[in-house]
Amino acid sequence: MSTKIKQRLNRILLWGLIVVMAFWMLFPFYWAVNSSFKSEGMLAMTPTTFVPRDPDTGTLYFYLRNYEAVFTNQAFLRAIGNSLIVATATTLLSLAIGSFAGFALGKLRYRGKTATLYIILAMTMFPAIAVLTGLYAIITELKIPPLLSMIFTYMLFTLPFTAWVLTAFFRELPTEIFQSAQVDGASPLQTFYLILLPLTAPAMVTTGLLAFIGAWNEYLFALTFTSIAPDARTLPVIIANFPSQFSRQIPFGEIMAGGVVSSIPLVLLVFIFQRRIVAGLTAGAVKG
């Protein structure tokens, strides 16, 4: 009897903690959604309201102008395009280049392998801020356009990570596949293209997702390299320095609407690919 009560208590405690945790994780995002449906007058109400309410009647009221403003804001629309271009290009480039390296590091025998592995691992922790001034100097010297600058420099964090995680996946593939293909007369490169690459497709999806999210969210380089090129700004830069249509105060309603819009693709990715993202994140840090 008493163990039954104890079990029930444990259950209640567990669910209590789960509810608290879920609330803590989601509440700020809920607050952004809530605020994005408020007009400037509604945002100025004190005390603030937990759902959008009409200031006069106090009834539930969704104000949609913020979203309208965001989707007619040229800077914001351009930023969506820029973010898509930069994140996609960086991801594809990192996957292409990183899979070569991953194959060599994971499956081939050559002199200096340990050293190269260590270099790649060290590079996954490389602080971008340390080379900011150097990269900025090169980019302005060579007059590289900002979008291209971002695509290349984002590889500073996507490429070592991609190579590192793919190395782990290549290593886990059974060597027999590789050997039997060689016995059949396939060159290592053919083996790579025809046999190993299709097998690593799931790993590519995982690392690709993480590279994409990392590039989509990047702020330091984007802010620096577009400081005199407003047309090339990506979503994080626009959200952080929101250009208001009617510049009165900080347009928090529009910022929240813009923030919700730029987060939704990521939230969807997270819910669809939860397992893969978790696997990739932990492979990058723990395994290898």
Place this chain on the structure above:
Amino acid sequence: MAKRGHGDLAAQEQRLAYGLLAPTFVVLLAIAIYPLFSVFYNSFTNNVFASATPTEVVGFENYRRLLSLTIQVVPPKLDDAGQPVVDGESGEVKYESAVSILPREPLRFRPVNQFTLFGTRYVLGATDPAFVLAVWDTVLFGVATVFLELALGIVVALLVNTNFKGRGLMRALILVPWAIPTAVSSQMWAYMLQPNRTGFFNTLFWHLGFGNGEIPFLSDPAWQLPSMILIDVWKTTPFMALLLLAGLQLIPADLYEAADVDGAGPVRKFFQLTLPLLRGTIAVALVFRTLDALRVFDLFQIVLGQARYSMASFTYYELIQNRQMGYSSASSVVIFVVLSIFAVAYMRGLGVKSDEH
């Protein structure tokens, strides 16, 4: 013949490996190694971006300006009779102004902080108080966030490692703070921390009878760092929890069964079984998170701007706002060195062997 063929194959494989690695290393050379060297070189020059002044090598001048510290005794104010002046109301001794004590030549020192030790008043002076404070704040921020994230991360990891209905959904849910762009989450929190009751936190505290509903979370220096820490803990605990979860899943279940047979309670199981077996994972997670926390940029730049710097946002403003290429390069180098020290210290202190990776 066969032997030679084998040797050829090995040589071929090696050539292929180098060929496949070449693109990665060329890219990293171009965007990491070369810029790093140029930053090192620039840190010894007086390079000002887009300026007519010719760039000269100035040796350690930038570092001297960044890092010079001094501690001086602040003498009490004396009246005509040579007695210390005492404030009539509070009864406290009045001191000379700190600025007048600090050296001006060859570099001008400004006060960072004043403190009293064994009855003597001291002033800590620096040639660039903003940078010294940025380093101090960043390290404080790093230590506090990583510690809190580790503690909360273990709780979250243990929770989502338990069997319950909807566990998969919960695991996806804790990824939400991690996935939201930092630019967005910074703005979200900045709005929740508004200095009046339009903000969520001021409304909440006011309802709880704490504060007057007008706490300036982001402009009062006493509240700034705690606010930054709160935001970062929300954003990054999920990442920590996922790393720890991966470690938890590596612990064989029969160890727990054996502990059950021995009649160990949950608390004892946690401290004598889970925690020691999680050591390696915790070490790796700490290294990753500390390196991440010490280079914090987005959060500080977006929420506090130039009101208070992290090491990274200081560097950014020196480069973009003040166009001080040489000076900001020197601060980049300092960040690089600080990060390296932390990385090595952690690896050593926690006994992570390199072959564990």
